[in-house]
Amino acid sequence: MKSRKIAFLGLLIALAFVLSYVEMLLPINIGIPGAKVGLANLVIMVALYAIGEKNAFILSVVRVVLVGLTFGNLAMMIYSLAGAMLSFAAMFIAKRIKLFSVTGVSVIGGVFHNLGQIIVAIIVLDTASLIYYFPFLVVVGTVSGIVIGIISGMIIERFKKNNFGF
Amino acid sequence: MKKNDIILIISILVITLVAVLGLNIWQRQNTNDSAMAVVIIDGEEYASYSLSVNRTETIELPDGSYNVLKISDGYAEVTEASCRDQICVNHFHIHYSGETIVCLPNKVVVEIVGGEEDDVDGFTN
Numbered sequence: 184m185k186s187r188k189i190a191f192l193g194l195l196i197a198l199a200f201v202l203s204y205v206e207m208l209l210p211i212n213i214g215i216p217g218a219k220v221g222l223a224n225l226v227i228m229v230a231l232y233a234i235g236e237k238n239a240f241i242l243s244v245v246r247v248v249l250v251g252l253t254f255g256n257l258a259m260m261i262y263s264l265a266g267a268m269l270s271f272a273a274m275f276i277a278k279r280i281k282l283f284s285v286t287g288v289s290v291i292g293g294v295f296h297n298l299g300q301i302i303v304a305i306i307v308l309d310t311a312s313l314i315y316y317f318p319f320l321v322v323v324g325t326v327s328g329i330v331i332g333i334i335s336g337m338i339i340e341r342f343k344k345n346n347f348g349f
Numbered sequence: 350m351k352k353n354d355i356i357l358i359i360s361i362l363v364i365t366l367v368a369v370l371g372l373n374i375w376q377r378q379n380t381n382d383s384a385m386a387v388v389i390i391d392g393e394e395y396a397s398y399s400l401s402v403n404r405t406e407t408i409e410l411p412d413g414s415y416n417v418l419k420i421s422d423g424y425a426e427v428t429e430a431s432c433r434d435q436i437c438v439n440h441f442h443i444h445y446s447g448e449t450i451v452c453l454p455n456k457v458v459v460e461i462v463g464g465e466e467d468d469v470d471g472f473t474n
Contacts, residue, residue: 283351287351287358308458309389313449315372315449316449318372319369325362332354
């Protein structure tokens with residue numbers, strides 16, 4: 184079963200990588216720095232529920248490093264890493280306290296991802312007034328979190344039904 | 350979706366709405382005729398321009414990248430930039446104290462500073 188799990192993790196990393204790229208191609212630009220749909224979070228949500236928290240964490244880190252090395256630069260990698268780490272920690276806690284379903288966990292992940300990015304931007308640019316963007320980023324994070332949560336909920340359900348669990 | 354999820358989503362949105370409204374009122378009260386657009390590069394103040402004078406300034410950086418700042422009718426906006434993502438160009442124009450336009454790749458921040466507190470007549474728009 185173990186090799187099957189590794190293969191599946193590799194598959195998910197590839198998928199998250201591709202989704203990150205697709206997101207870059209999307210011409211969504213609402214004039215707020217750091218606002219993202221977070222398509223890759225879909226894969227991380229599925230991994231979190233299907234192959235365990237440890238593997239989901241590995242997936243999350245590897246994705247950021249891969250995308251940063253391929254399409255971005257070091258600065259971009261630090262931004263996304265901060266967002267990814269904070270969002271993962273928040274989702275991990277939200278999942279553990281068992282108060283929320285997949286959608287709630289995903290919303291928390293989306294909000295904290297944007298929070299992490301804006302904190303790094305404030306530190307890098309040394310401009311505290313960037314916090315003004317935060318309310319807008321929260322709304323973007325919530326809306327995309329709901330959508331990602333509903334979709335990943337459907338995927339996780341099918342995943343379990345088809346007895347693909349490891 | 351569980352009931353808790355819906356409570357979570359609604360409370361996030363309500364808190365944000367209240368915060369935005371509060372911020373907006375605060376910004377309007379802190380903006381007056383002497384508001385300035387302050388250009389900050391990499392944390393250091395580069396220049397500041399009064400919002401009451403129409404002008405177009407090119408902010409040039411040592412590495413050759415640039416941002417074009419346009420001030421007209423009390424609003425500041427970035428009309429052109431050398432960066433890849435163009436978020437600053439697509440950003441809506443800014444006017445109220447505390448509003449910012451950010452160009453992350455160039456580390457350029459344009460921020461509105463309300464200026465001296467006007468004790469006779471507050472300027473609202």
